[in-house]
Amino acid sequence: MIYEHSHIKHHVMQQYEDYLRLFKDKVEREYVQTRFGRTHVLKLGKEDGKPLFIFHGANCLNPMTLSWFEGLFADYKIYAPDTVGHPGFSDERRINPEDDSFALWANDLLDYYGIESCAFAGVSYGGGIVLRLAAFYPEKINCAILVVPAGISPFSKWWTIKKMLLPFTLYQLNDSTKQIEAVADAMSAGEMKTIDREIIATIFQHVKLEHDLPKLTTTQELQRYHSPTMVIAGMQDVFFPENKLFQRAAPLFGDLLEWRAYNMGHFPSRKHIERMNKDMSDFLVRHYHLTD
Template identity: 50%
Template sequence: MKTSIYKSEEGKRKIAEHYENYIKTFTCDFERLYVRTSFGKTHVLVAGPSKGKPLFLLQGGNCINPMTLSWFSPLIEEYRIYAPDTIGHPGYSDQNRLSAKDNSFALWITELMNYFNLERCAFIGPSYGAGIILRLAVFMPNKIDCSILVSPAGIQLGSKLEMIKNILLPLILFNTFSSSSEKYLTKMTSIMSANSMKEIDKLVIGDIFKYLKLEQEMPKLTEKEELMRYNSPTLIIAGEKDIFFPANRLNVAARKVISNLTAFKTITMGHFPSEENLVEINNEIKEFLNTYY
């Protein structure tokens, strides 16, 4: 296939099935539309009251949009949620990859905002999605009313040795030995979620590992000088047991880089939050939005 992030048509079909199955777990209705941008066609999920304050939500990397959107589903009751499938990641947007080291994602988001007639709004992003928001903060800071970065990429990485031992090597073994794939998938998802991965998420992650050419380029680590023009209120929520972006490392780096960091909340969770974690996360987010948005 031309310009595809999938290893096969079967893999593309499987991920689309997961996407549709996840959509069915929501109690709300979605408007689904395609927006043409100069970077490619973008599929967007829109939900929440039409008069609600706009809230852009950017998905985690190597993941499907409705999975990470589900983490913040309580916000749909009050806010108008715009959740695009990130170009070059699993979903229905075009599959050409953008760099998370330059201004590409900032321009892409701006084009989407223009389509929806949004001059500026609030942003939420977990993981890679938070890294994209930081690129927007660097190049188009006036677009952000406030931002919530959950287990964010783009600030500080965890131990590379731990990631190699607990994620990369099991991933190689997962893709090499089909007879033992379940064992290695369980090891990875347990580490990623601090032993709280939902079965539906485990199935999705397993097929993404199996059928996807994974995005391996992390968003650029943001430098203090890049954010000199960014002064919007910012909340970071981080996981104490997050192997990719651990709270202790993030806390030190974020306070040096983001001068307008409003609050840094540490939660006892992995990179994937548990249901109990999500209650706490959404309470923190609602309080933050009520105060600053």
């Protein structure tokens, strides 16, 4: 169990439902049985559009980071699964982020929907999931968008400790609004939405956090991967700083890489979300939308 109490789980599920009500698009929901447990999937967007799978970040709720892609909903059929073992409606069983487990999980979802290959996007931990798929089933990925991704550069422990350790520790000890505000500001360069702050406050205090990230991807693992890949970094990202991310991403992807860096934190502002959507849309038009 990842929740401190059953009433905490109920509260988190209600926060999830409240977030979905903010979406302008109709959201369909279904459960898919995978080898790692039952997976809750959100489906929305253009009914006859080309499929786009979006994996969310760790220690947050699927709709939070799904909302960052709202500019793509009109053109693509979106599949957004709740990651198993993370807060949400999927089974609470956590799986190994270092082997082929997440690749197999993603492949189970593709098989269920009858999708041979498609475009993928992942935020933070979700970016690491896309990279696990790229390592084991590269033929499944037509192109990829990785937003402030795990799985490329090491987690910046020094920078995170400097910016977040004290307020995070104090928040866990005394549930102080002041301290969670400091944590949220560090994660977002002061731009986190109120509803996101409220969800982060609940999860950080009352849910068993996921500390194990998808393994760092190697060039050897990507020898068979030949798909265009956009990486979006935050210059003020406390977890995966832009300069360290680029140092690893450039040799990892080579000519496949399209690089974007914005002056944002791990969570983007409204302004940066708009810019992201423009860049992501252009990328998909070039490498996916206009292809057979």
